[in-house]
Amino acid sequence: MHAWPASEVPALPGQGRDLRIHDTATGGLVTLDPGPVARIYVCGITPYDATHIGHAATYNAFDLVQRVWLDTKRQVHYVQNVTDVDDPLLERAERDGVDWVALAEKETALFREDMTALRILPPQHYIGAVEAIPGIVPLVERLRELGAAYELEGDIYFSVESDANFGSVSNLDAAAMRLLSAERGGDPDRPGKKNPLDPMLWMAAREGEPSWDGASLGRGRPGWHIECVAIALDHLGMGFDVQGGGSDLAFPHHEMGASHAQVLTGEFPMAKAYVHAGMVALHGAKMSKSKGNLVFVSQLRRDGVDPAAIRLALLGHHYRADWEWTDEVLQDAMARLGRWRAAVSRPDGPSADALVEEIREALTNDLDAPAALAAVDRWAERQETEDGTDTGAPGVVTRAVDALLGVAL
Known part of the structure; x- marks a missing residue:
């Protein structure tokens, strides 16, 4: 599966700093010090209704991570999956009377278009669950060999008790885990499971549903968590x-995936930091496909909204915050974009060297995009009120806003 084209990232003078970011597992800020190549895995869409503003906010957040790392002169190895076979996709295809493969391809193509328009840097590896199945099957077989998986009526489950570090990502108690498992695709009430929280690794073939040869597992399809583990490893x-x-992925998805990987490899942890973006609401409720309260990036673009304004609307909220999309949020972003473009259109201006460092400082402090936007606002205000003499300043601002914030002026 191919990703989308990358926009050029301008080079800036100087060099960025190491990123301090909130780690869900420890509950605090950690300073990341990757080697020459920084490695990141971001969970992708289930392509049955893409791309709403909640999706865009998440991928925008991790695009900032990439940009901070690139500014330190590192390479970035970014991997993202597409869950192109799953119950919600099959249910939507049946509801609409369309082929599930065609639906997945259509929505994935739309997602690519939206990511390109928003200048989200693409992953180096963009992998669908279906194409990952040949690598998933041996992992499930290995978990069975290790005694960490068991069969129940043809389905294969992972035993969470096989991982001594289970629970270390979300740090939730068993009662909270059980509630979230039921809400987020698990089956804690299924009789016969060793532990209500045990997630499915391999679903035996169901009549009328797609299935693949699973070698010793029999025909079926992979569970949600093992898909990402296989691709990431x-x-x-x-x-x-x-x-x-x-x-909403901290539990169960990232918790379960970490346990799968840790049992398979005998190593801990799977990732140095577990980073999670907040939820976006509409009309007082979390924006979600199940509720149908969605604002789509593609519809905004069709309505003539500049993608740079959409991106600024996202950047106006800290990535970890839960916030609400409103017409006012978009109008404010459009007005800000207009002010910035007017400011950089002048032939000179006040020096922007300090501004570049302010943006860098804000982003390396847990991706504080609102602080970065405020710094650019201050420069734009100075541009209006001061007689600038630096002919290079507007170009410096344009390149910095593009390189670090992904906004084309």
């Missing part, structure tokens, strides 16, 4: 720098 290995996604 194949392309990044253990101990990569950041595991990212929305905050």
Whole structure:
């Protein structure tokens, strides 16, 4: 599966700093010090209704991570999956009377278009669950050999008790885990499971549903968590720098995935930092496909909204915050974009050297994009009120805003 084209990232004078970011597992800020190549895995979409503003906010957050690392002169090895076979996708295809493969391809293509428009830097490896199945099957077989998996009516489950570090990502108690498991794709009430929290590794073939040859597992399809584990281990290995996604993925998805990988490899942890973006609401409720309260990036673009304004609207909120999308949020972003473009259109201006460092400082402090925007606002205000003499300043601001914030002026 191919990703989307990368926009050029301008080079800036000087060099960025190491990123301090909030780690869900420890509950505090950690300073990441990758080697020459920084490694990040971000969980991708289930392509049955893409791309809403909540998706865009998440991928925008991890795009900032990439940009901070690139500014330190590191290379970035970024991997993202596409869950292109799963119950919600099959249910939507049946509801709409369309082929599930065609639906997945259509929505994935739309997602690519939206990411390109928003100038989100693409992953080096963009892998679908279906194409990952040949690598998933041996991992499930290995977990069975290790005694960490068991069969229940043809389905294969992972035993969470096989991982001594289970629970170390989300730090939730058993009662909270059970509630979230039921809400987020698990089956804690299924009779016969060793532990209600045990997640499915391999679902035996169901009549009328797609299935693949699973060798000793029989025909079926992979569970949700083992999909990402197989892709991450194949392309990044253990101990990569950041595991990212929305905050609703901390449990069960990232918790279960970490346990799968840790049992398979005997190493801990799977990732050095577990980083989670907040949820975006609309009309007082979390924006979600199940509720249908969605604002789509593609619809905004069709309505003529500049993608740079959409991105500024996202950047106006700290990535970990839960916030609400409103018409006012978008209008404010459009007005800000207009002020910035007017400021850089002048032939000279006040020096922008300090501004570049302010943006860098803000982003390396847990991706504080609102502080970075405020710094650019201050420069734009000075541009209006001061007689600038630096002919290079508007160009410096344009390149810095592009390189570090992904906004094209």
